[in-house]
Amino acid sequence: MNRIAQTFSVLQSNHKKALIPFITAGDPAPALTVELMHSLVNAGSDIIELGVPFSDPMADGPTIQRSSERALKHRVGLHDVLSMVSEFRKENMRTPVVLMGYANPVEAMGYKYFAAQAEKAGIDGVLTVDYPPEECEEWVRCLEQHGLDTIFLLSPTSTQSRIAQVAKLAKGYIYYVSLKGVTGASHLDLKSVALRLEELRAVISIPIGVGFGIRDGKTAGAVAKLADAVVIGSRIIEEIEHSPQNKLLSNVAELVARMREAIDAQRS
């Protein structure tokens, strides 16, 4: 069993839901990323989604765009992101790390080379936002050969046939985007999420995480009741953005701990 499956299996037997924070590698500075990852884990995170900065993050809202720009000011590239994960693995062999980003940096590196390096670095899954299933069968196979899960997005507008198509390829967990739009929007509709998850569960056997628009403990708790995992991105990035350097780690840790508490309070 790989780290992602292992994590969900342990959580399940403890009747707990996964908390998955998202940060961009290199934001606000490359030297802080590994430390930030450890403090996310210490505050109660189960899986870390690590964003690979890209110059043109078409599916992201202003908050994550800015975090990508801050990282790019330090010229953080995919090679650096892989080194950060290797560094993280020196102390943590347990927490899954999923890279999230866009296709072009991977293609510039060469996807076969990338897959080999990602395996070596101790990465567990990869979510490439702009690789929909029909364009990436070779990619999925290549990641699989290196023991990496391909994480896919599904959205409120995904049709039944697409859901089935994604279900066939997806590994690790599904990331359900809970609203129409880009990351950072703030009007998640719990009722429609609940209905949608029921439909997805009929076809999908791996865990389902929900993200986009989760900004407070209350929403996180409510989503935890419905889904297997709660993904929190823009809200954490905002905390990073607004915290002075000397408070950054503790502010983020406090935020994550609050989310953890809210999620655990909803234990079903």
Added chain:
Amino acid sequence: MNIYDLPDKQGHFGPYGGVFVAETLISALDELREQYDHYRNNAAFQNEFANELKHYVGRPSPIYHARRWSEHLGGAQILLKREDLNHTGAHKVNNTVGQALLARRMGKSRVIAETGAGQHGVATATVAARYGMQCVVYMGSEDVRRQATNVYRMKLLGAEVVQVKSGSRTLKDALNEAMRDWVTQVENTFYIIGTVAGPHPYPMMVRDFQTVIGTEAKIQMQEAYGKQPDVLIACVGGGSNAIGLFYPYIDDQSVRMIGVEAAGKGLETNKHAATLSKGKPGVLHGNRTYLIQDENGQIIETHSISAGLDYPGVGPEHAWLKDIHRAEYVGVTDDEALAAFHALCRFEGIMPALESSHALAYAAKFAPTLAKNQLILVNLSGRGDKDMATVAQMSGIAL
């Protein structure tokens, strides 16, 4: 003989094109593809399109023999396809009319667009006014500053212009922002992309709407000269005016096709926008194509004297035509384009757009290598009124 029949059903031109977008955009693109597949072969739609091109845009655009300039250059005869005479002054409007008509049939009341120089923004604002649609144009804040007159034109036409302050604050970022708007408001919104870029079906659809250029040219050439040109030359930003001229000629191997990219301050510098000459294949804005990027796969800023060519990608069909050697792609510098701009003003009394001046500059280099009875057809994609401030500034003149 092989008949050229691309893209395939998923929008691929060889390895290029396709649909590389987040899941959130897939259903919008599915809807667009289905609707366009239907109207593409719908006689009523095509008649309405043709009628609008005739009475609103002013087509067909003539082919004009630049006799004095050709004589001066001393080689092949240079003919100009006069897209500059279209309503709004460029080829861009062929496409915006087509997409706006489609938007109307799809029941969308709001259209959005990205723009760099503002030409596509103006062409979109124009048709939105014509068809009574709400219009929002995304434009990088850097371009808003550089193209104040076009911003005002769009506003006069009733459009809202939104400044984009992310990334490099130019055309590519405006395109990102328009896509973000589209995913958020897809029920009532149609995204009118301005060139043969973006995810399938855009590169095919924009090409189809621009193909009127080449289709007319074939008929006009036969009528006026009893033969087709030896060479076609067009400038390439995203590549819509070029593919519009080239496409009907692709199967006719006797016609050479040359696309001219912006070499800016020189191909050996890093200040250019020559994507096909200097870029590498990758994925951006929903398709696979050549891109100007760094070693980390980040898209880097381009430079050209002409804002309309200042784009780090290129339409996927051009990427394929390059790889199969059906078309050739060359670069022309800022200075060469500027010289051609002045030459056309002085020899023919026609003020070309700086984009089109790149095609003219290459024609000026190429014509002397051919015989006097050979014909070069240059796509004069737009008129130069919009560029007067830039040209004056480059010549050190305060207006």
